[in-house]
Amino acid sequence: MTAAEEALNAVHGGQTDVEGYFTYVSGVGYIPRDIYKYVKSNPFGDLPRYSVHIVIQHILIFTTFIALAATGIALHYSDLFWAPYVIRLFGGIDTSQLIHRSAAFVMIGASVYHILTIVGSTAQKILKKEFDIRRTQVPLPKDLFDLIHDIKYFLGLTPHRPKMEKFMYKQKIHYLAILWGSFVLISAGTALLFPEHIALLWPFDPAFLQDLARIMHADEAIMALIIIAFWHLSNVHFVPGRFPAQWTVFTGKITREHQLEEHFLEYLRNLSEIPEEREYMRSLLAELGFAEREGSLDETRP
């Protein structure tokens, strides 16, 4: 068991709220929790976060999402004054209908691509015995504790943020919401596109199923649009430290200070996987006067 794994297990072993200020990594030293305030970061990213597949999928999803939302919302609010102008922008209602359906087709394709990527890489990791559920999007009890801990930090009740994995609670909420939202939008959209066939699936009350699909498709889309436009975009690009943009969306890399602040445990894995990063952190600690002092500090607050 490596030092990083020991530190990880200590955090996952229920000690999340009684957090150690220093995390000891052998060969590197004692890393203080707020080291992210002192590291150097390249705005375009320092550490690997997403594979090229995930970057391509995200680009496909967000471009089609914009087209789908613009054409769909204009159709849903057809009685509002701006709707005809948006539709005219897309070349008339018949063209915009075609655009909506084509974009939906591409988006479903990207979703299938994503599922294949996830299933494939998970299978690969299981075969190599590298699979670790803590590194995935699967919600765990720790996420709830992290959320409570983080709210305490936001309210000033605790000095430091929790040590979180590659995917923190925010990302897990969002990922689950996207899974549910895609399921609703794709199934309801299919019901709207093929009413003849869907009527056969529920012959007892086809009107109910169709109306349900109509309501769910619109409602889920509006919810997705509001969450993306107000929460996701500001969270990722407009909050302090991320402004004016995070380039992870294109480069697949995360900045060092961001990784340390919100994904500290993933950073510990980076230390054991990337020798250059280990070297960088060791020299930074020496520079700041935190050179490895065997036995002088333990895992609790000094």
Next chain:
Amino acid sequence: MKLKNLLIAVLAISVLGSGLNGFSEVTAADRENCLMCHKYPNMARIGEDGLERNYYVDEHIFLNSLHGEVGCRECHPYIKKFPHDPVTEKVDCANECHIKPPFAEKNFSHREIIDVFKSSEHEKKAEDSPLMKQSKPDCKYCHLNPLYKRVDENIISFGETLDRCLNCHQKKGVAEAYLHMTHRLRHKTSRDSREIVSLCAENCHGDEQLMQKLGASAAAVEAVETYRESIHGKMTALGSEKAADCISCHASSLIHDIYDKDNPKSTINKDNLLTLCKNCHAKINPYFVRIAVHPSIKEPHNPVLFLISNMVLRTILYGTVFGLMGLLFLESYRRKKDGIGMKIKSGSSWRNTKGLK
């Protein structure tokens, strides 16, 4: 060189000349000289009801309209002398006029289609209340003799348009002429779907109070509102020519045969729905036609969907949006207080962090 210039000049003059010719045609059609008086824009009188009525005829508009070929006294035959007495009679569209349509032996008349209209729900009946009689439309309510809009020939099939031609014209000759040449000579024109919806909705079917007074069923009172909620209504509102408007479903190609849905002749009668929907939805089945064309998720009709839409989904939406946004603001506030700046400057977005704890 000179020859070329001359050719251009001749061409220019002939183009200009043909343009002028187009205008000069306009004055030629007033055979009865009615425009001698009716050409004056201020020609008007104050009627018994105290309202001013204007009798001006803009010949340019009239002659370019559908009835431009028809002389004034074809529709106003009661005018026998000049200048004429005050007009008391209304125009009867069932008149026979002295125009023979192409390929026909008889003079033209709207008689046949008027007979269809008279059998329909819109004809004034003896048992109708006075309000009902007043509310029912006459020919002129819908047929304002407008200049119709161009429609995409690819969307509306030849057969569909021809069916409408044959409402008034005889099949022999006209069908061939239409299929072989007419569509090449001029573009197909029609009333816009939006215009049809607004004709039905304005003043009558969209006026819920009036519809209630007339004793319409609950579904009929809300018909316009629920139509606008449907995908047909939304597509039509945004200018689609493909989506169904009112008469796409409520009448056959005869247009005027609008009946109550319990009437077996009605296109929207239960037994006729399969044939009706098949006009647009090719892969049809008996379950599909039970999908609501005028959907309503209001409480009395659909309590389950009303609950889902207005309670469950609303709560989830507001809860999620306000919860997450609150967390976001709280987080930004604390991180800002902790010393973070907006942008990464010289490798770090954290400011004033001298000395570790």
